[in-house]
Amino acid sequence: MRFDRRYIFLAIAVAVAVPMLFPIGLPVAVTDETRQVYDRIENLAPGDVVMFSFDHEASSLPEVRPLAEAVLTHCFRRGVKVIGLALFAEGAAVGYDILKDVGEREDKTYGEDYLYLGYRPQYSAAILGMGESIAEVFPADYDQTPYEELPLGQRVKSYADIELVVSVADGSLPTYWVEYAQARYGQRIVAALTAVMVTAYNPYLEAGQLDGILGGLKGAAEYEKLLGQPAAGTRGMDAQSLAHLTIAILIILGNIIAFARWRRGKSGKEGDA
């Protein structure tokens, strides 16, 4: 039996689109990994500084934006100051937009409560350079205001003044944060990752080189639950659940068909004999 793969595409499209249009509201249980990140932010004192690095491309935006928004919202509600930057060129505009959106929603003042530095090329040099002096790596912010003229910029000189770095990433950038900022300057780091990258960073978490990992849309949904504010992550969970279920059914179906073919072939040969 030949199965037209367009039916598979249709099944996935239905599994993703229907829950988006008609939410089911599947319950989300919070995992220890997400609670670890939540507690790390919760234990920061008002006035502490967290650096958000938007280390991803626009293609992964639907997955990383809910993650970044959830953690940023938590930081602002705790009274934590935020410095944003991007080590991927595409992350520059994305990060600016997210930071401004959440900052304005939480009624925070640019320059005092948060600021955005924009993009710097050559991430290893940029990460190492900020350990010496942030103003040398970023002489001005994204809007071209000199870094040291901004109230937050006057306070934060290097990693010594930063409590935590959150790398919002879809690739290998958290590795560089660990290798250069954590190993050399002892900077504490949390990685907010696309789900597919989580396994790659578990060894760093186990070794204590990362303070926490927040993974994928599920991580965002769990964080939103802890915040008591369902948003994009929670909305995406129904679609992701049904898409995963569809793929699981397809795998089982594929094996049943293959097994039936194998049985038919075997009985055919026995009949011939």
Added chain:
Amino acid sequence: MRTRLPVIICGVFGVFMAAQYFITAEPVTAMYRAVLDWMQIIFVCALLVGILNVILRQLKSAARPGPDRVYAGIALFGIALMVVLGFGWGIGRGSAFLWVFNNVQAPMQTTVFSLLAFYVASAAYRGFRARHFESALLIAAALIILLGRVPIGEMISSHVPAVVSWVLNVPAVAAKRAILIGIGLGMTATAIKVIAGLERAYLGSRTR
């Protein structure tokens, strides 16, 4: 000289960057900061070469008759548009540059990326076959992770998330850690060979 000079520069700076990690004297720190600045300057120059290369290739494609002509034209138009919008009206909030990025580039990229879901589903149906014990084990692990990483797993059984957590934190971490140690040793060996001038592939094929 074309080979010797880059090898000497690489060797000297390689030794310096390794040594400065252990030396806190001010002249060494100042030199280290200068090296970090130069790393960024060199990278920006490489970036400019890359941009020029893309433009030249697209211009060549646009000049040649054929179906690629249209795509090359669109690419060149896109590059020119973003440069004009960025330099002309800025890149801040409410700018045309940011509007095009958020409403054209980002949706296009996410659309292409989301096509993966369809191909992954099709490939999973056709490729995941329990032909022997090992592949059956792989399928079982895949099914548990697939369902356990979403709320449906919790609805099937409260043990599913615990099993997923064990798979991700024990066997997967063990395998990943072994790979990372291998990569680390390989990188160290390659770095030593580059500093010593034994590895010259980075100089290009004509200088090997």
